[in-house]
Each structure stands twice: as structure tokens, then as C-alpha cells.
Amino acid sequence: MSAMFRSLSGVNYRLWFAGALVSNIGTWMQRTAQDWIVLTVLTRNDAVAVGITMALQLGPQLLLVPWSGLIADRFDRRKLLMLTQALMAGLGAGLGVLVLLGVAELWHVYAFALALGVVSAIDAPARQAFVSELVSERDLPNAVALNSASFNAARLVGPAAAGVLTVAVGAGWVFLINAITFAATLVSLALLRRGELRASARAPRAKGQLLEGFRYVAGRPDIVAIMAAIFLVGTFGLNFAIFTATMARVEFGHGAGEFGLLSSVLAIGSVTGALLSARRERPQMRVVFISAAAFGISCAISAVMPNFTTFAISLVLVGFSSITLMTTANSVVQTTTEPLMRGRVMALYMAIFVGGTPLGAPVVGWVANQFGPRWALGVGAASGLAAAVVGLVWMIVSNDLRVRRHPGRRIRLVLSHSIGRAAGRAAAEEELAVEETLARRV
Secondary structure (H helix, E strand, O other): OOHHHHHHHOHHHHHHHHHHHHHHHHHHHHHHHHHHHHHHOOOOOOHHHHHHHHHHHHOHHHHOHHHHHHHHHHOOHHHHHHHHHHHHHHHHHHHHHHHHHOOOOHHHHHHHHHHHHHHHHHHHHHHHHHHHHHOOOOOHHHHHHHHHHHHHHHHHHHHHHHHHHHHHOOHHHHHHHHHHHHHHHHHHHHHOOHHHOOOOOOOOOOOOHHHHHHHHHHOOHHHHHHHHHHHHHHHHOOOHHHHHHHHHHHHOOOOHHHHHHHHHHHHHHHHHHHHHHHHOOOOOHHHHHHHHHHHHHHHHHHHOOOOHHHHHHHHHHHHHHHHHHHHHHHHHHHHOOOHHHHHHHHHHHHHHHHHOHHHHHHHHHHHHHHHOHHHHHHHHHHHHHHHHHHHHHHHHHOOOEEEEEEOOOEEEEEEEEOOOOOOOOOOEEEEEEEEEEOOOOO
16 A cells, blocks of 8 residues: 555554544535535625634633543543544434524524534544554554544535525525444444554543643644744634635625635535645655745735636635644654643643634634635735744754855755654754855855
């Protein structure tokens, strides 16, 4: 099997991957239908309402981070995931019934979004950390990247299918279909060969456990820099539902089908970026910050596209740069964190990654309402460039990026690759291919 798909050589990971792919398609279908009915059925093109819905669904990850990470480290993750997946299926079915009966109101969507957010807050760190039980430590970066590829491959199918089904049979059936797709994950979890799982050590009961994850991260400046960059982009840049919905509806005057199409086009770049990340043997810090800069530039390009077609094409680059950023950052954090702390660190990572949305989504929605969708994309562009600046400052302060003058009239920028240095891993140095011939002989 090729290096890109090496994690699929294991039976357990194949089962997990297949179940997650089906479930992810349903998740993208529900997200698309939910955002669309909030924007066009329950309100009159109110981008702030879409932002509030996103905030309610993602906010609990920020509020529950001390408990969700500890739960992931203390309990059997397979059983925990079976519980959370079943609960999310029930919530999807409940909202679908309300919509089909024609009694759904905006506050209903808000309530279900909040409930789903609470369950997802428990599910996310357990799901992220569970991957380490399915593959070897060497294949963990590859498995993380393939998970991202699965999630974004589902985006190719889910939003487009949701757009068609919303027009054909209504959003209520989309929610019910999503509820059914959770069965795929539940079946895959039940079929796993438990004897082949790489069981990780469970965190013992002890005082101060709720804050232990914070203390661990505080002692890892490399992870702090990544989380700062992820917070900026996650809060103000990854509001794709607002960007694509308002651009499709307000800027170009299109409907649900075109809205779903934009999400699918975005996923083309995302899948490509995830698969290329899967080829890398070792995640690199510099890729995180370079892709953040690329994300900012690509959002700026999308903001000035003159028509629907050129805007859709530009989203490929947005998807590529954003998933490269997210996948590499996730891999760096997971592979350099002590196994006993992985659940708590990933809970904090996910809280920062998506928990900033309660702050950012309403702001981006307000910008879209007041100044137009193009300016909202401008906010996303600024977030990516700001994240790149964070990385540059970190590399300079930590002495990982410095100017070195060599004999022979050459200056080199040298990057010390310090992933895992705080965790006791050897640092490898690699020289950036940047040279400048001095004007005068030394």
C-alpha cells in the first residue's frame, strides 16, 4: 500500500475510516440544510442568525474543555464514542421531525444546536485521541491526515446532496438522513478487533487533574504558538458557512443548490491538501504557518472575484490552504504530546480551534450584514495573515529562525525544527533555501 494510505493496511483503521466517511457525509448534509433554513426560511437572509447558530453549536467545546478532556483520558474511548454518536443521532432525528411537522422555529434550531454542541464537546477529544489506539505511533500523522481527507471528501458529497434534497423534499428529510448515517460509525465501533487496539494508559484519579492539561500546554511554547495561530484562523477565518451562504445568496443571487455546490468545490482543495499531508512522514511547524499565510492570501483573492464561477474556483485554494493548516497543526500536537495527556491536550486544542466561533461567527456575520460578504472574507484573510505573523514571531523569539552569516559572502536563514523539543525529542536543523550574495566582499 502506498505511503499516502498506509494506515488503511490495518483492519481496525479501515473499519473506522469507512464508518466515519458515511457519518461525515450526513454531518455535512445537516450542516448545509441547517444553515440554509436559518438564513432563508426562519429569517430573512440574516447572517447574524447563522453565526449565532454556529456559536451555540461550537461554544460548548470552549466551556467544557476541562471536563471533556479528562473524560477522554479517563474512560474507555470506544464506549464513550458509541454513547456520543447515539446521542447525536437522536438530536438529528428530533430536529428533523420538528421541521417535517412544520412547527420548527428559530429558537428550536438554537436549542438543538446547543445540545449538539454539548455532546460534540465530549465526542471531539475522545474521537481525536482514539485514532492513536487504531494505528502505530509512526502512522499517527498519516491517520490524522486521512481522517481530514475523509471529513473533507464527505464535504464533496454532503453539501451538494443536501442542496438537491432540500429543494426536492425539504430540509427535514436531510436531518433524518443524517441521523441514520450515525449507524455506520456505531457499527464500525462494534466491529473493531478490541484485542488489536493500542490501549492507552488511563489517567488515574488525582487532585488538580482538571487544570493539568493547561499546565502541560503552558510548558510547551511550540504548542502555545500553534494554538494561538489556530485560534485566530478558527475564530475569524473558518466561518465557511457564512462566507459561502452570503456570497451565494446576497452577492450572486443564487439558491440552495448553488450554496451546496460552493461547499463541495471548497472540499476539492481540502481533500487534496489532506492527501498531500498524508504523504509526509513527519509534520513540520513551518508548514503550519506557511499555510496560514496562504489561507489569508486565498481569502483575499476570493473576496475580489467578480462572479459566481470565478469565486467558486478560488475556493479550491481556500480549501487547500485551510486543511493543510488544520491537519498539520493537529498532527504536530498529537504526535508530540505524552499519551497520558493526549485527551486533555486535544480537548484544549479543539476548544481553541472551534470554541472561538462564538466570538468570531457573530462578528463575521455582522460584517457581512453591514458591509457585505466580500468584507467578511476580508476578515478571514486578516486572520490567516495574523496567524502567520504569530508563527514568525515565535520562530524569532524561540531562536528557531535566525540569520546566520557564513564565510564566502553568504547569509542563510536557519530554521531549527523544534517539534517535540519540550517533550524530550531531538531537534533537527534544516536550512531554508534562502541565500543572498553580499554586495561587497567580507
